[in-house]
Amino acid sequence: MEMVCIVCPNGCRLSVEQKEGEIVVSGNKCKRGESFAVNELTNPTRSVTTSVKTTVAGYPVVSVKTDGEIPKSKIFDLMTLCNNIVVDKPLPIGSTLAVNLFGTGVRLITTTEMEKENE
Secondary structure, three states: OEEEOOOOOOOOEEEEEEEOOEEEEEOOOOHHHHHHHHHHHHOOEEOOEEEEEEEEOOEEEEEEEEOOOEEHHHHHHHHHHHHOOEEOOOOOOOOEEEOOHHHOOOOEEEOOOOOOOOO
């Protein structure tokens, strides 16, 4: 199997084979490439950035991200969760909107500094 490592800017082209129950990786310029390939085959994870709706004037949406990686298989579940979140007040950057996503300990946090509404 061929894949491109996305861990660092090198973008190494990896060749991955399974031999006698072990995963053998070649083409990596650093150890991180080997770890990436093994994780990608056994438990792929991703950080996710997206946006959620708000009812705050001037902010139809607010940008959010996971503060760690979640299983790749849970990305669509996360997007369903995000589609159901509506922020109803101005929040500072880094505010938590969801905790322990899918039992991973990862949070969904805001990445925009929302200014308070003019009163």
